[in-house]
Amino acid sequence: MGLLSEGSPLSWADTQAHADHVRKHGIEQFINQYQKLKERKNDVLYWGDEVEYMLVKFDDDKRTAKLTLKAEPVLTSLQAKEKESPENHPTTWRPEYAAYMVEGTPGKPYGGLLAHFNVVEANMKLRREEITKRLGTNEVPLSLTSFPRTGCPNFTVPEHKPTPTSGASRSLFYPDEVIFPGHPRFRTLTRNIRERRKEKVAINIPLYMDEKTKAVEDLTPLGDDGESQMAAKPENIYMDCMGFGMGCSCLQVTFQACNIQEAMRLYDELTPLCPIMLALSAASPIYRGRLADIDARWSVISQSVDDRTKEERGIEPLKTNKYQIQKSRYDSTDSYLCERHQPYNDINLIYDQEIYKRLKENDISELLSLHIAHLFIRDPISLFSEKINQDDTEDVDHFENIQSTNWQTMRFKPPPPQSKIGWRVEFRPMEVQLSDFENAAYTVFIVLLTRVILTYGLSLVIPISKVDENMKTAHKKDAVQTEKFHFRKEILTDCTPDEVTQCLANTKCKECSCIDEEYTEMTIDQIINGGDEFPGLIAMINNYMSSVDIDVDTRCTIQQYLNLISKRASGEIPTTAQWMRNFVRTHKDYKQDSVVSESINYDLLKKCVEKTGCCLNDFSKTSDNIPTALSKAEGYLNKKNPPSYKNVTPVYEQNGDD
Numbered sequence: 001m002g003l004l005s006e007g008s009p010l011s012w013a014d015t016q017a018h019a020d021h022v023r024k025h026g027i028e029q030f031i032n033q034y035q036k037l038k039e040r041k042n043d044v045l046y047w048g049d050e051v052e053y054m055l056v057k058f059d060d061d062k063r064t065a066k067l068t069l070k071a072e073p074v075l076t077s078l079q080a081k082e083k084e085s086p087e088n089h090p091t092t093w094r095p096e097y098a099a100y101m102v103e104g105t106p107g108k109p110y111g112g113l114l115a116h117f118n119v120v121e122a123n124m125k126l127r128r129e130e131i132t133k134r135l136g137t138n139e140v141p142l143s144l145t146s147f148p149r150t151g152c153p154n155f156t157v158p159e160h161k162p163t164p165t166s167g168a169s170r171s172l173f174y175p176d177e178v179i180f181p182g183h184p185r186f187r188t189l190t191r192n193i194r195e196r197r198k199e200k201v202a203i204n205i206p207l208y209m210d211e212k213t214k215a216v217e218d219l220t221p222l223g224d225d226g227e228s229q230m231a232a233k234p235e236n237i238y239m240d241c242m243g244f245g246m247g248c249s250c251l252q253v254t255f256q257a258c259n260i261q262e263a264m265r266l267y268d269e270l271t272p273l274c275p276i277m278l279a280l281s282a283a284s285p286i287y288r289g290r291l292a293d294i295d296a297r298w299s300v301i302s303q304s305v306d307d308r309t310k311e312e313r314g315i316e317p318l319k320t321n322k323y324q325i326q327k328s329r330y331d332s333t334d335s336y337l338c339e340r341h342q343p344y345n346d347i348n349l350i351y352d353q354e355i356y357k358r359l360k361e362n363d364i365s366e367l368l369s370l371h372i373a374h375l376f377i378r379d380p381i382s383l384f385s386e387k388i389n390q391d392d393t394e395d396v397d398h399f400e401n402i403q404s405t406n407w408q409t410m411r412f413k414p415p416p417p418q419s420k421i422g423w424r425v426e427f428r429p430m431e432v433q434l435s436d437f438e439n440a441a442y443t444v445f446i447v448l449l450t451r452v453i454l455t456y457g458l459s460l461v462i463p464i465s466k467v468d469e470n471m472k473t474a475h476k477k478d479a480v481q482t483e484k485f486h487f488r489k490e491i492l493t494d495c496t497p498d499e500v501t502q503c504l505a506n507t508k509c510k511e512c513s514c515i516d517e518e519y520t521e522m523t524i525d526q527i528i529n530g531g532d533e534f535p536g537l538i539a540m541i542n543n544y545m546s547s548v549d550i551d552v553d554t555r556c557t558i559q560q561y562l563n564l565i566s567k568r569a570s571g572e573i574p575t576t577a578q579w580m581r582n583f584v585r586t587h588k589d590y591k592q593d594s595v596v597s598e599s600i601n602y603d604l605l606k607k608c609v610e611k612t613g614c615c616l617n618d619f620s621k622t623s624d625n626i627p628t629a630l631s632k633a634e635g636y637l638n639k640k641n642p643p644s645y646k647n648v649t650p651v652y653e654q655n656g657d658d
């Protein structure tokens, strides 16, 4: 999770004293790299996934499932293999926030061949095997978005007790030993977030209110001095530290674009898909041993690292702080980057004026300058003494310090210095699924969408405030079936770039109603599978595939993945969250009180283990063939008369300028 500088972490007071220094030099570092790399072109469209695993230990006699705090030795062993042959090892491993987590990625990013879609799942399977080999009997890696009983008494092996009056988190529920011990970053972040905020973080998640659910919990027996009881809202699941959020797992996908312009375009076009994919991947309906009334983790993490003070949150008038800030540093993207999308940036963006000026002086575009100056309203929340003084022409640690602690739904990643890597964007909202098959399906789906977007010049952009509304909707219980999302009606844009420029020159544009007529409300089923007017994203992908050279094997693999996505969207296959909620509610030990007891948790996680190896047929017996949607999409594409798409060089072989 972000930058892992080695060394001795400074206290919060010392870190804060250096905040302006970090920002000032961080910006110079960005500017220097930007000037060197802005013309970089002809990079290949590389991509790769990240999967975070939790290490779970079962006790079949006691019927318990607990998180085992073995990540450090397991990781050391996994990385030893990688270090032996860094050039051609098939997997790479990184630490994560908790001592029960590891993050695995493919050894090399995937690249220019459609056949690569055939190896995604196999690589994920291999990663799972590599971890499993390093675990003991009755221990397994689960790609579980949130562990149901995190923060319940004795939820780990070995057991530890929380320390509400000392240590990094001061949590009533989450012992500091559960934070990954192998790198000081994680504990330092935990402490500094709490100290910067001047109180513990307060996470409140709507509780699923069943017949016998208690609306209020007495926290005094846990050692609360009153702070938590004040912060805990009735009919909510209350949590009080970073680990509840950062100890969740996710599925991320990073793309390398051929140049900076294409990266900005992908960033913008994928932004509206973030809430859609969050809802479609929803997999986390249980927190701290209770059923929640939401299905997805995002807002839990958002609240878990919210280091804003009362002044910044608008609870007290501004005195010592500079800005009122609308969102946590972990939240959805606040602005689009491409100039043509400026009219869609309808959120009041708070940014650092000095930094903005400095970026503009260096001929950095308006919207990129605003984006970076917005990220830089945050303080660095960890700093290592050895890293204070840097060479701004070569180093980027200060820039990365701020960048990598702005955890947004999308991340715009500049090329690292002195590397072969190009401009990249990261798609970060998705919940991790239980099986390799599902994780491969979501990964491949989003990769294919980027190809379709670039090949046909699609635009999915809607006002960014509507994307925010969609994020809220996406968390809701059963959002896939019951909610509607703002979505663009015409994704084959009518406007040529010239027209957009003209439109932008017209100062009235921001108010003009045309933007509001561009989007409507759709269900996820309509967005994915098509509706009356809209052909659906799957149909667009199928259309794309029929225009490129693709072997039968790969086509079949992709078809299975698209079938899963399609059936999740239609409700034929439940989301992981729905399946879990239903499992709990129908369990023989469930007492209609929203509590997920040790024994329910044990049975649920045993079922999760069974699901790790499943394929489409395990979800549904009626997996059908190539969708009929193809012809529908052709009609749509022809109707709009797009830049004759059959002749567009598939992006895969393009390698070049946009």
Ligand code: ADP
Pocket (backbone or CB within 6 Å): 001, 002, 046, 047, 048, 049, 050, 094, 105, 106, 107, 108, 109, 110, 252, 253, 254, 255, 256, 420, 421, 422, 424, 426
């Ligand atoms: P993060 O900073 O998000 O933790 P990681 O280093 O874990 O990033 O890598 C994220 C993904 O990016 C991995 O799947 C990796 O294979 C992939 N990746 C590595 N190099 C490139 C590249 N040049 N282009 C695109 N993806 C890449």
Ligand code: MG
Pocket (backbone or CB within 6 Å): 001, 050, 052, 096, 103
């Ligand atoms: Mg990670």
Ligand code: MG
Pocket (backbone or CB within 6 Å): 001, 002, 050, 094, 103
């Ligand atoms: Mg990573």
Ligand code: MG
Pocket (backbone or CB within 6 Å): 001, 052, 096, 097, 246, 248, 249, 250
């Ligand atoms: Mg994480």
Ligand code: MG
Pocket (backbone or CB within 6 Å): 050, 252, 426
């Ligand atoms: Mg990542």
